[in-house]
Structure formats: structure tokens, C-alpha cells
Amino acid sequence: MDFNLSGKGRRALPQPVTYLMNKGASGDFVSLAAGLVDSETLPAEEVRDLISGLLSERGHEPLQYGINAGLASLREKVRSRVAGQDSTSAADIPLERVVLSTGSQQMLYILTEIMVDPGDIVITSAPSYFVYLGTLQTAGARIVTIPSDRDGMRVDLLAEALEKIEAAGQADRLKIVYVTTYFQNPSGVSLSIERRKALLDTMASFTSMRPLVIEDAAYRELGFSGADKPSMWSFDDGGRNVAYLGTFSKPFSPGFRTGFAFLPENLVEKVEIVKGNHDFGSANFNQHVIDAFLERGLYDKHLSKIRETYRAKCLAMCEAIDREMGESLSYMRPEGGLYVWGDLGEIDTDMQGVFFERCLEEGVLYVPGILCYGEPESAPRSKLRLSFGPACAEEITEGIKRLSKAISSVGSSR
Ligand SMILES: Cc1ncc(COP(=O)(O)O)c(C=O)c1O
The missing domain is CATH 3.40.640.10 (Type I PLP-dependent aspartate aminotransferase-like (Major domain))
Incomplete structure (x- = not known):
């Protein structure tokens, strides 16, 4: 039996990103999707x-x-x-x-x-x-x-x-x-x-x-x-x-x-x-x-530690991108936060697309850029968000290698 929901209840629809987070939590993927902080740095x-x-x-x-x-x-x-x-x-x-x-x-x-x-x-x-x-x-x-x-x-x-x-x-x-x-x-x-x-x-x-x-x-x-x-x-x-x-x-x-x-x-x-x-x-x-x-x-002691951790992990991600992907992914090096925002030019990064499927096969997750636009109909389709928050430097490098393989395989099938 369906309940007679309020308008708000009817409008509360599952967000596609929940799927990504669940997949990331399964442990089968290198997740560059989750916007989580680095567990190792939490002040336990x-x-x-x-x-x-x-x-x-x-x-x-x-x-x-x-x-x-x-x-x-x-x-x-x-x-x-x-x-x-x-x-x-x-x-x-x-x-x-x-x-x-x-x-x-x-x-x-x-x-x-x-x-x-x-x-x-x-x-x-x-x-x-x-x-x-x-x-x-x-x-x-x-x-x-x-x-x-x-x-x-x-x-x-x-x-x-x-x-x-x-x-x-x-x-x-x-x-x-x-x-x-x-x-x-x-x-x-x-x-x-x-x-x-x-x-x-x-x-x-x-x-x-x-x-x-x-x-x-x-x-x-x-x-x-x-x-x-x-x-x-x-x-x-x-x-x-x-x-x-x-x-x-x-x-x-x-x-x-x-x-x-x-x-x-x-x-x-x-x-x-x-x-x-x-x-x-x-x-x-x-x-x-x-x-x-x-x-x-x-608090301030903790903050200086984590700033250094994220600086190093961001650098690891950017260096891996430059090494593995060359020109295929353009991005701006961030000066803070947890994310690299990239553009794959001709490649459609949407979850329904071939590239996303190849990434699943390679075992890497990212957030398709289209999910970050309030007017998706007019949004670019080639963007993606890569998070350097939760993964360690080795996983970040591995994740970027896998993304790079997915880019090459999409490129060669076009
Ligand atoms: C831009 C931005 N605002 C707000 C939040 C909400 O964070 P919290 O509810 O944990 O304070 C987040 C979480 O990722 C965020 O990225």
C-alpha cells in the first residue's frame, strides 16, 4: 500500500550520489567520489x-x-x-x-x-x-x-x-x-x-x-x-x-x-x-x-597537521594526473579544500555513459560533474569531481591510473 505522502515527501527523491557512496563503501573500488575527510587524521x-x-x-x-x-x-x-x-x-x-x-x-x-x-x-x-x-x-x-x-x-x-x-x-x-x-x-x-x-x-x-x-x-x-x-x-x-x-x-x-x-x-x-x-x-x-x-x-595544532596532509594528498593527485593523463584531463590546481574539478573534453562523464561504465570495470569511482548543476539540461557533460579526502596517496595514484585506462579505452572505442 502506498501512503498518501505530503508534497515534500513526494519530492524527496533518491540522489544519484547515494549510489556512488554505497558502491564506494563496498570496498571493491578506489573511491575518488566520496567527499569524506581523511579518517587517519581524525583526532581520536x-x-x-x-x-x-x-x-x-x-x-x-x-x-x-x-x-x-x-x-x-x-x-x-x-x-x-x-x-x-x-x-x-x-x-x-x-x-x-x-x-x-x-x-x-x-x-x-x-x-x-x-x-x-x-x-x-x-x-x-x-x-x-x-x-x-x-x-x-x-x-x-x-x-x-x-x-x-x-x-x-x-x-x-x-x-x-x-x-x-x-x-x-x-x-x-x-x-x-x-x-x-x-x-x-x-x-x-x-x-x-x-x-x-x-x-x-x-x-x-x-x-x-x-x-x-x-x-x-x-x-x-x-x-x-x-x-x-x-x-x-x-x-x-x-x-x-x-x-x-x-x-x-x-x-x-x-x-x-x-x-x-x-x-x-x-x-x-x-x-x-x-x-x-x-x-x-x-x-x-x-x-x-x-x-x-x-x-x-x-584545535589549531590539529588544523596545521591536516592542512599539511591535504596539501600533500592534493599534490599526489595532481602529479598523478599530470603523469598519467597529460592533456586529456584539464583542471586547475586547488589551493585548499578536498577536491580537484576536472574536464575531459569530448568525454561524457554522466553515470549512464560509456566512460562511467569503463571506470566501474577498472574499479574507480568519481562524481559526474552533471550532478553538481542545478540546471542539468544546460550543463556541460564532461566535468568530474575527484576527491583527495579519504583515500591515501597510494590509492589516489592507483585511482588516477585506473581513470587514465578508462579514458584510453573510451578514446580507442570512438
Ligand atoms: C559546501 C558544503 N557545505 C556544507 C556541507 C555540510 O557539512 P556538515 O553538515 O558536515 O557541516 C558540506 C559537506 O560536505 C559541503 O561540502
Whole structure:
């Protein structure tokens, strides 16, 4: 018997990428598809040592419910940390506007839930983080994509898209502009400082529209050199239009499922109410552990270790590509994050295509680029995302050799 599902229930469709992740987990493949962090680098010993001390120091508190907004001392630390990165003052971010979430994914979901009705418009860059595209599809959003280049989203084309939306009388349907500003998933590029400012200026010049700009900064702390840029949030007059989203998943541990947001003042209450509907606050224990990890100065030590690990693994991937594939795969060497975004020219990388099948035969997985576009009909078909997160250097090299064989075999069968 089929249940009589809600519209949202009907729109919740399986994402093709789940298939890839399941295949990767089977152990039969070298997976360059999974966007996971490197398990070997997770701070298991430090966390183990910290937990017993934590319970002695803080007693029962970490085991109790927390509050919807999350642990105040962790929210304070997050605020000081980001203020330091942005060279602003922590006092510029009222603590009430800092809310912790179950991964930044939950905050993306909640913001979408309170902003978007079916048929509303959300602007994303092309390509974009595909899990959020799934969230938008379930919400029934109409996705409008803006091409990006090596400096991130083309803000000149954003202005054109806004003009079209306005001319079509749809200004009030535009609800969210979603941008990943640091080492984007999947393209690896960061939005340039000029474009961070230009994007906000462009939005401000369309007075008929008041969409929420979501700045997803998930990979901010994963720059290989540690060099940073001020957030787009810091250029937004008091954070009135931008929600800044960060996460402890990539720089610390995804198992803790802890993310954070700086919210525009007039969204805080709604977010907390909906968050209360979800879970009365994210796992309090996890927040205490992260809080203590930061307090003891372990976080920054950990960060310098993982930056070096990812720098080395990215290099291993890029060198293997240059050695094994020569000109057949073009890409830009990323300066941070977890991904190499490649282009195979004439080869169709879609899951239904011959190349994907050859890769399965060779035992290697990647993410077909088409899954990263909110308007797949007009997307290029030759892109692919290769992750250097979970695999070790030897597996990365082996994976690239297998991809290269698949390229040659497709080439020779054409
Ligand atoms: C761009 C981006 N944003 C957000 C997330 C969500 O991460 P989490 O929910 O673990 O914080 C991810 C995860 O891969 C991501 O790549």
C-alpha cells in the first residue's frame, strides 16, 4: 500500500550520489567520489584523553539537554575565532545571532525551510554543492544557476539573472542566493574579494528583492597555506543580508555533526523555533567536547597537521594526473579544500555513459560533474569531481591510473 505522502515527501527523491557512496563503501573500488575527510587524521587520541577529564571538570552538564541555540561558551569561541579571521571585533556579532546546528547541512535545511515555498527561486553557482541541490529539490525550489570561473560566481551574470527575474515580475519569488566562498565543493575555487563585495552591491541595487544570501564557508579552514580572505559576511553592513555558515566537520570531525551560523537578526527567532521543532538543540555533549578542544588549544595544532596532509594528498593527485593523463584531463590546481574539478573534453562523464561504465570495470569511482548543476539540461557533460579526502596517496595514484585506462579505452572505442 502506498501512503498518501505530503508534497515534500513526494519530492524527496533518491540522489544519484547515494549510489556512488554505497558502491564506494563496498570496498571493491578506489573511491575518488566520496567527499569524506581523511579518517587517519581524525583526532581520536586527543578526543579520548579529553573526554574523561571533561566529565570530571564539567560534571553532568554535558550529558543534559542543551538549548536550541547551542552552548554559549562554544558560540562565544566561534564568534571570536571568525572575528579574528575577518579582522573585526567579536563584539560586532551579538551572541544571540550565533546559532549552532547539527552540521551546517541542518542549517542549510532550516534556512531553506523558513524561506522557500514550492515554486520560489533560489540562485546557486554552476557548479554547486550537490547535497544542497537535493535539499532545494525536496523543497520544490526553482533553481537558477550562475556560471562561475576561477574567481567563483560570475557576479556580472548574476546581475543579468536578477534583471530577468525582475522583468518577469518574479522579484518576490527570489528567496535565497547560495554561494560557497572558500575552496568550493566541487570546483575548488574561492570567490575573489572583489566579487564578494560586488555580489553584495549587486544585491543591494535590486531594491525590489530581499533574498537571503547564504555564505557557505565549510572549507574556510582547509586552505593548504593557511592564507585566508575576509568573509563576504564581513562586508555586509552588520550582517543584515547574509547568513554565514561554518562547520567543524571538515577541520575537526564530521562525527560530531556540529556546525554554526551567524544569522541576520530578524531570522534568529524563526530559525530557533524550527530548530526546536527538529531537535531542541544539537547534541550538547558534542558541543562540550569541541568547546574543550578549542579551550585547550588543541584545535589549531590539529588544523596545521591536516592542512599539511591535504596539501600533500592534493599534490599526489595532481602529479598523478599530470603523469598519467597529460592533456586529456584539464583542471586547475586547488589551493585548499578536498577536491580537484576536472574536464575531459569530448568525454561524457554522466553515470549512464560509456566512460562511467569503463571506470566501474577498472574499479574507480568519481562524481559526474552533471550532478553538481542545478540546471542539468544546460550543463556541460564532461566535468568530474575527484576527491583527495579519504583515500591515501597510494590509492589516489592507483585511482588516477585506473581513470587514465578508462579514458584510453573510451578514446580507442570512438
Ligand atoms: C559546501 C558544503 N557545505 C556544507 C556541507 C555540510 O557539512 P556538515 O553538515 O558536515 O557541516 C558540506 C559537506 O560536505 C559541503 O561540502
